[in-house]
Every structure is written in structure tokens, then in C-alpha cells.
Amino acid sequence: MKRLLRLMMLAAGSRSRQFLAALRSSIIGSVAQAAAYGVLIGLIHELAQPQIDAPAAWTWFAVFVALYAVEALCRLAELRFPYEDWARVMSDLRLGLGEKLRAMPLRELEKRTAGDLSAVVGGNVAYASMGASQVAFLFVQAVIVPLLLVLVLLAVDWRIGLVLVATLPAALPFIRGIQRRAGTGLRATNSADGAAASRIVEYVQGLPVLRAAGQVGASSRRLDDALKQQTHVMSESQKSLTLPSIIATTAMQIAIVVAVAVGAALVLDAQLSAPLLAALVVAAVKLAEPLANATAMIAVFELSEASLERIESVMNSETIQVGDPHARLDRYDIAFDDVTFRYHPDDPEPVLGSLSFTLPARSLTALVGPSGSGKTTISKLITRYADPDRGSVRIGGHDLRDLAPTEIYRHVAVVFQDVYLFDDTIRANIAMARPDASDAEVEAAARAANVHEFVSRLPNGYDTRVGEIGGALSGGERQRVSIARAILKDAPIVLLDEPTAALDSESEVAVQQAIDALVQEKTVLVIAHRLSTVTGADQILVIDHGRVSERGTHDELLTADGRYAAMWSAQTGARQWKVAAAQT
Structure with missing residues (x-):
């Protein structure tokens, strides 16, 4: 979370204050969502009693509605950033890169190909700002909601809660593996994308020469090699993510199945009511859902991080130093x-x-x-x-x-x-x-x-x-x-x-x-x-x-x-x- 916050603040740039406000809304909304599931369990438990306490049931219901209202308001506040500030974040990033390129010595600028800079200013800025506008909030939700739901489940029935606490962490090493592989693969993909973009620019600008040399179409070795390398890198990156993603998702599904089995045994033993088990299963599924989504979000998050690193490499480049900004020329020898x-x-x-x-x-x-x-x-x-x-x-x-x-x-x-x-x-x-x-x-x-x-x-x-x-x-x-x-x-x-x-x-x-x-x-x-x-x-x-x-x-x-x-x-x-x- 700390790493995510640093990267997203970097992407948000001058909009960091708005980003933090939206992030606070996302956190409050996630807490309200998790608490609403806990209240729902309390409401179902009350409704399952032989003698229903109507005032207590209505109180549970009122709190449930209030929590969902809080979540809805927080989500609306959270959406202001991606819908109102996302375009500004992209514009600010591109303007910042433009200022940096203008302040960069030409010798330093010539080290970078036109295609690579085009990829940074174009695609990498879009991916980085996407991370700041969408991934951060989804990631917060994917972490906070499961953590709080685990606490709720432990409080309601420690046995089912313990099953989930014991089995869900089995997925974490695979999620971490997805993160590492996605990071490595996406950095390689970014590099291959930049190389391919450079070759495309070179191909278009040099087309008359290539035609004269008979090196157009499939005969254009330099472009063909770059595109083949790009395809290979993308394919290998996707392959490396497939197995860890399947294992992580399977581990979460197994955790829910085991929790349902334990709950069913408790119902048969008359230690747990069927309605309450249904409520606990709903909460368990909701607990696993963000974690399953996290495996997909990690790839997007790593893409944003890899894009930010490429942006940072430009922003951290050498700049022209000026000894006396107020110096003016009045002679021209x-x-x-x-x-x-x-x-x-x-x-x-x-x-x-x-x-x-x-x-x-x-x-x-x-x-x-x-x-x-x-x-x-x-x-x-x-x-x-x-x-x-x-x-x-x-x-x-x-x-x-x-x-x-x-x-x-x-x-x-x-x-x-x-x-x-x-x-x-x-x-x-x-x-x-x-x-x-x-x-x-x-x-x-x-x-x-x-x-x-x-x-x-x-x-x-x-x-x-x-x-x-x-x-x-x-x-x-x-x-x-x-x-x-x-x-x-x-x-x-x-x-x-x-x-x-x-x-x-x-x-x-x-x-x-x-x-x-x-x-x-x-x-x-x-x-x-x-x-x-x-x-x-x-x-x-x-x-x-x-x-x-x-x-x-x-x-x-x-x-x-x-x-x-x-x-x-x-x-x-x-x-x-x-x-x-x-x-x-």
C-alpha cells in the first residue's frame, strides 16, 4: 500500500490533493461496505430467531441502509477524480514531460529515439494516469474489505472465520508471484514497445530508401525483427501469469468450499442456523471476490508502475543548469x-x-x-x-x-x-x-x-x-x-x-x-x-x-x-x- 501510494502520488502530480481526497473517500466507503455485510449478518440472525424482536430488526436494517448510503456517497466522491481529474492528470504529465524535454541538453535528448519518447509521452502517460485514476481505488477496496470481513466472520463464528484465515493466505504467495512476473514482463513489454515504435517511425520516414533497396513489407528486417520481438515478449509475459493466476483463484474457491462444508456440519449439528450460514457464505464470497479481482488488478498496477518508471527515467534526466538566469546579451562576439x-x-x-x-x-x-x-x-x-x-x-x-x-x-x-x-x-x-x-x-x-x-x-x-x-x-x-x-x-x-x-x-x-x-x-x-x-x-x-x-x-x-x-x-x-x- 505504501508503494502504491508513492507511485500514485507521483502520477497525480499537481492533482495529488484531489487524489488524496478521493482516496479517503475510497477508504471510508470500503469500511462502510464491510461493516454493512456485518450488519446484514446481524439482521439475518435476528430474523431467524423464533421470536423476532421487531425494534432490534428495524435497527439492524436502518444501520444497514445508512452504511450503504455512506458507501454510495463515498463512491460518488471517489469517482470525481477519475471522471474529472484523469484528463488533467494526463495533461499535467505530458506538459511536465514537455518541460523536461525542453530543459534537457540536446546531447541527452539525442540518446533517446523518437519512437521511445513517443511511447513514453503517449501510452506510458495514459497507463500511469489510469493507475492513479482507477487502480488505486480498486486496490484499496480489494485490501480493506477482505480484512474487515475476516474480522466480522471471526466475531460471528470463529470456526468458519478460522477456516478462511487458514486457507486464504495460501493464495498470497501466488498473488505475489503474479506481481513479480507481471512487473518483469511488463517492463520487458514496455521496452519492446518502445523499440517497435522507433522502428515504425524509422520505417515510415525511410520508406523511399527501403523501396529502392527492396526492403519493404516482410523484407524489412529491422521492422520485422522488432515486431517479432514485441510479439514474443508479450506472449511470454502472458504465459508466465497464467499458472499463478489459476492457482490463486483455485485457492480462494477451495477456501469458500471448505468454509461452506464446515458451516453445513455446524448446521447439521444444530450449532448454527441455516439462514446465518447463508449470510456467512455471502460474506465469504464477498471476501474472496476482491482478492480474485486483485490478481487481475495487479497486472494493471504493474503496468502503471512500469509506465511511471519510464516517465521517471525521463523526468530524472540531466537538465541544463543556468548560472545567472537574469543575464542578458548586449554584445554578439x-x-x-x-x-x-x-x-x-x-x-x-x-x-x-x-x-x-x-x-x-x-x-x-x-x-x-x-x-x-x-x-x-x-x-x-x-x-x-x-x-x-x-x-x-x-x-x-x-x-x-x-x-x-x-x-x-x-x-x-x-x-x-x-x-x-x-x-x-x-x-x-x-x-x-x-x-x-x-x-x-x-x-x-x-x-x-x-x-x-x-x-x-x-x-x-x-x-x-x-x-x-x-x-x-x-x-x-x-x-x-x-x-x-x-x-x-x-x-x-x-x-x-x-x-x-x-x-x-x-x-x-x-x-x-x-x-x-x-x-x-x-x-x-x-x-x-x-x-x-x-x-x-x-x-x-x-x-x-x-x-x-x-x-x-x-x-x-x-x-x-x-x-x-x-x-x-x-x-x-x-x-x-x-x-x-x-x-x-
Whole structure:
């Protein structure tokens, strides 16, 4: 009961006061119900007498009615929680998870798959709140009513009471076994459900690739394996519960049969009246009924507990710590001071090692270097994806650890190579950067980003839906929409992560023009794949193995004849490559 109360209070959250009020009503109602059966036995005993004492019988009846009235009122009060507060409990749990996800470092968030988080926020929240709204009250009833009825039966006839006290506990080890097996099985099922949900999301999002590879339907091994594992885990969980449930139910039925046999012997021996035996049997059946229901409720209870544990695992995750919540940015230079960073503590080599450089305000800095050198990690640290293992990242002289994430994001606009658009209209996707922007401001940003050109050709214009992840638009169009979003935000710091790397020449020109409109008078950091796009940068940093190996302007780096010059030579030489037709 203590464990149940702790878990249900956790699920109830801000509604814990209402939950406790409903729980008190459930306890009082359960006591009234058990007492009513005791009074009913007294009434039947009185009515079975040769000389009925009418006032005494009516007194028993009045008390019986009063107790049932108390129980009815308590049940009505108890039902207020599941019917009025259940939806609020689910909403509060989901809002709490949302707040936690927003406060979680992106590095921590990336450890969790979309399918797993979807299962937690969706199904696990529903199961947890179901426990708080229904299971708790049924469980209280299943414990209190039998305990009090045992006392009543012992008081009325100690012999029948003793039979029940001696035989019913035989079911308890099996009920406990059901609890253990249900807990283990449901935790495994939850894990399998999360894995299957992740594979389903992966399957849907990767369907074009899977089709091209001939891995759809039954040929999709990853999805098929996850679904088979889910089915296997669920089947094994149910099998493990079958035998203990049958034994526990049988033990309760045997207890009632033995009690009836003892009572019948007492009636035959004239030590007990038949009406009183009937009343005792009714009470015995009522005693066993909640215990039988408990075997079914245990599985639901364990499901709620397993769901709460998964919710707790998210709620107990690391959160971003803010040194000075009132700190505000008024300068927009960026500095890395002796920064060392690992994605995982046990990585043998850091991704960034003793990295130091400065991005002056209102300047354009380009990061170039081979794949895996740490360029994207640098841009992530500027948005406080995670904190450095050593050193500091500062904006306007403020260590990012002192700034609230909202303050950082308010002043930083990011344009990624892989654009994510929401399944909404083009207007809504652009306005996401500034929801209070007028239609005229949205259109102005779209014109600056070369979005208006292709939007004007669409049947619904800016009200055209872009599809899931922007699938209805081409890569260049998605990129321009994301740049329009950044233009509308008008943040003083702009991060560009290879925004033109995957575009064709025509799209690249349009996107480059949009970028030119975006970066005016901003502090800009661009990660460049094509060196020709950053020849006019104020400074170019060559990143190699997490360190700055060279820095300077385009001309200075060519004159130095180092790594940058070699990269430039390789890219300009590649423009002369030709693909020859095969000789037949």
C-alpha cells in the first residue's frame, strides 16, 4: 500500500490533493461496505430467531441502509477524480514531460529515439494516469474489505472465520508471484514497445530508401525483427501469469468450499442456523471476490508502475543548469577559450581539444576542414548543445553556462544542411521564428530568401502545406524556407551548417542569394564544404582533429601554401573532371 501510494502520488502530480481526497473517500466507503455485510449478518440472525424482536430488526436494517448510503456517497466522491481529474492528470504529465524535454541538453535528448519518447509521452502517460485514476481505488477496496470481513466472520463464528484465515493466505504467495512476473514482463513489454515504435517511425520516414533497396513489407528486417520481438515478449509475459493466476483463484474457491462444508456440519449439528450460514457464505464470497479481482488488478498496477518508471527515467534526466538566469546579451562576439569536448566520457580522443578562437561581432567566419574534424560540433556548442568538458564558450563575454537557453536561442538563428519543416503551411513554417509577425513581414522575409518566386506558382500560395518534414518541396525550396524563417527571426548571430552542400547549381545560386540577405550586419559562422562560397569571409579557420590548424583570409591561406591551399587546389582541379563513356 505504501508503494502504491508513492507511485500514485507521483502520477497525480499537481492533482495529488484531489487524489488524496478521493482516496479517503475510497477508504471510508470500503469500511462502510464491510461493516454493512456485518450488519446484514446481524439482521439475518435476528430474523431467524423464533421470536423476532421487531425494534432490534428495524435497527439492524436502518444501520444497514445508512452504511450503504455512506458507501454510495463515498463512491460518488471517489469517482470525481477519475471522471474529472484523469484528463488533467494526463495533461499535467505530458506538459511536465514537455518541460523536461525542453530543459534537457540536446546531447541527452539525442540518446533517446523518437519512437521511445513517443511511447513514453503517449501510452506510458495514459497507463500511469489510469493507475492513479482507477487502480488505486480498486486496490484499496480489494485490501480493506477482505480484512474487515475476516474480522466480522471471526466475531460471528470463529470456526468458519478460522477456516478462511487458514486457507486464504495460501493464495498470497501466488498473488505475489503474479506481481513479480507481471512487473518483469511488463517492463520487458514496455521496452519492446518502445523499440517497435522507433522502428515504425524509422520505417515510415525511410520508406523511399527501403523501396529502392527492396526492403519493404516482410523484407524489412529491422521492422520485422522488432515486431517479432514485441510479439514474443508479450506472449511470454502472458504465459508466465497464467499458472499463478489459476492457482490463486483455485485457492480462494477451495477456501469458500471448505468454509461452506464446515458451516453445513455446524448446521447439521444444530450449532448454527441455516439462514446465518447463508449470510456467512455471502460474506465469504464477498471476501474472496476482491482478492480474485486483485490478481487481475495487479497486472494493471504493474503496468502503471512500469509506465511511471519510464516517465521517471525521463523526468530524472540531466537538465541544463543556468548560472545567472537574469543575464542578458548586449554584445554578439563569440569566443572559444581552451575548449575540450567529448560526446561520451569514455571516448579515447576528444572531438575538440584545447580549441581557442574568436568571432568578432558583425564578421563572417568560415569553418573548413575534412569530415569529422569537429566543425559541426563547434556550431552545436554555440547553441549549448552540451557544455564543454573543459574551457568555456562565450557570447558577448558571457559564459554560455550562465545564460538561459531561451536567451541564447533568442539571439541565434541556425540554418542546417538537413532542413526540418513541419507538416503545415509555408506561411506557418516561416512564421515559426516569430509567431506574432504579420503576413506582410512573412512575405518580406520570403522575398528576401527567394521563396516568393516558387510560392507564387503554387495553387494555394503561402497556404500550401509542405507535407511531413517538408516532403512536398525540393531540397532547394526547403532550404530557402528555412532561410526565410531565419531572416524573419532577425537574430544578431547566424550559424550556417553547409546550407548549400547538397544542392544543384541553380538551387545553390538561389540559396546563396538568400544567405547574402540573411547575414547582413550579423555575426556569422558558416561551415563550408565548397570553398568557393567563402572566399570573401573575414577569416577562415581550418579545423583538423578538433583544433585550428590554420587561420586567415582566403588570400593569406593560399599564400601560406598549407592545408587550405591543398584543399583549394583539389576542389578547383575537380571542376575539370569528366566522366567518359564506357568503350564497347
